[in-house]
Amino acid sequence: MITVRLPSTLRVGPGDTLDVTDHVATIAQLIDVLDRRIPGFREQLDDSVFNFAVNDEMLLYRARDRQLADGDTVEIVPTISGG
Numbered sequence: 001m002i003t004v005r006l007p008s009t010l011r012v013g014p015g016d017t018l019d020v021t022d023h024v025a026t027i028a029q030l031i032d033v034l035d036r037r038i039p040g041f042r043e044q045l046d047d048s049v050f051n052f053a054v055n056d057e058m059l060l061y062r063a064r065d066r067q068l069a070d071g072d073t074v075e076i077v078p079t080i081s082g083g
Contacts, residue, residue, distance in 0.1 A: 002030060002068055005075040010044055027052055028064040030074060051077045 002020040018037075024030045035042040052063040053075040059066055068074070 001070060003073045004030070004034065005073065007050070007076055007078050009078065010041070010050075010076060024068055026064065026068060027054075027059075027066045027074065030068060031064065045076070049079050051079055053077055 002024060004018045004020060006016050006018065008016070018034070020030060020033055022033045024033055031042055031045060052059045052066070054066055054068065054072055056073075056075075058077070
């Protein structure tokens with residue numbers, strides 16, 4: 001099982017955590033599963049204002065290629081910018 005933590009801008013229900021029991025090997029596959037569960041989810045992520053963290057490790061490059069294992073926690077984190 002993969003635990004997914006969503007930011008408030010992507011929440012689709014009362015909680016901020018989803019459990020994914022489908023077999024997923026990468027974040028890209030996880031996004032596919034989430035898009036099937038939450039139609040339009042992928043389009044929201046294509047806004048390029050979100051990063052991913054796996055087990056509290058922020059992924060800055062090629063995040064969608066990151067391998068996942070059972071028990072991982074994936075957090076979708078809004079990008080913070082400023083000047």
